[in-house]
Amino acid sequence: MSRPLPGPERSPADNAQLALLLEVAGTPKPGNVDRQRDLDDLRFEHFLTGAVGAREGLERAESGARVGHAFERAVAGMGRQGGGNTQFGCLLLLAPLVRTVASEAALSPSAVDRVVRATTVDDAVDFYRAFEHVDVAVGDPPSDAPVLDVRRGGDAAPTLRERELTLYDVMALSAEPDEGVPDANATEWVGEFTRSFAAAEGILADDGPVLDRVARAFLRLLAEAPDTLVATHRDADVARDVMQRAAAVGDDLVAAEELAAEFREEGINPGTTADLTCAATFIGLERGLEL
Known part of the structure; x- marks a missing residue:
């Protein structure tokens, strides 16, 4: 019988795709789709298909493409299934992480920080264009930036170029909203992926089946x-x-x-927490998580 492919022989794109699959397969993850639970219009199979479709964009990040371009391509591929948006937020975190592994000596908070700070205006334009591929639930933009509402998609490009806003700049706006809850994914971008790295250490320190460890990380x-x-x-x-x-x-x-049963009944879907879980799983895989 063949042995499983060891971690060091998997490429960063392999580990990113595997992280997408492990995240959705972990159970229970209260309120989210997992291998035991579907939502009314979003099913486990949609996530599996989305992970396959995202592969091209992840490979582009690995090959050195701009973060925004790789992300937009991954989202375009992910969206080619019947459920709509499955892993937009996961890919927003994975694209710079994969790019970091490809371009830096080691995957570390400071290394990924260098990568995201080096993003450009073109990356920001690609980020906005990604919203044209799937319907993403977002809050209102800061009161002084309605022209930067991501729901404008590619139409925001002139404003982004006029203001010379990089993708990192755009993330900083979402990480510090006027009121309410900051965007957790944007906060990771401007905060050295602190929670993702910490959760990865928790997965690595845990024991038992990996899917259980992923589910506990989510909780x-x-x-x-x-x-x-x-x-x-x-x-x-x-x-x-x-x-x-x-x-x-x-x-x-x-x-x-x-x-999980309570959240399902109440229609509560903590999807952003799943994004961070996916990023943590990728970091864990890159750091030797065994399967």
Whole structure:
């Protein structure tokens, strides 16, 4: 019988695609699609198909393409399935992480920070164009930047070029909103991916099946901070309540099954926490997580 492919022989694009698959296969992840649960219009199979479709963009990041270009291509491929947006936020975190592995000596917070700070106006334009491929739930832009609403897609390009805003600059705007819950993915971008790296260390230090470790990482991340997608779909108070309910469960996967049923009934979908879980899984794989 053949042996599993060891981590060092997998490419960064391999590990990124594998992280997308492991994230959605982990269970229970209360409120999210996993291998045991579908949502009404978004199913497990859509995520598997999205992970396959994202491959070209991930390979471009590995080959040295600009972060924004690789991300836009990954989103375009991901969107070629019947469920719509499955892994937009995951890819927003994976693209710079894969690019970092390809261009830096080691995957570290400071290394990925150098990569995201080096993004350009063209990267920002590509980021906006990615919103034309799928319908992404987003909050309103800061009050002084309505012309930078990401829902404008490529139409925002003239403003981005006029103001010379890089993709890092755009992320900084979302990480510090006028009010409400900051965008957790944007906060990772401007904060050296702090939570993703910490969660990766938790996965590596854990034991048992990898999919259980991924699910426990999700629960710990959910208990740390309000989920951006929950705050966008509902409000900040609901997001904080979700955080507290996750904290009460801890990383007990049995107790989390009941919480998953409750969130499913209440229509609560902590999707941004899944994005961070995916990024953490990729970092763990790059650092030797064995399968």
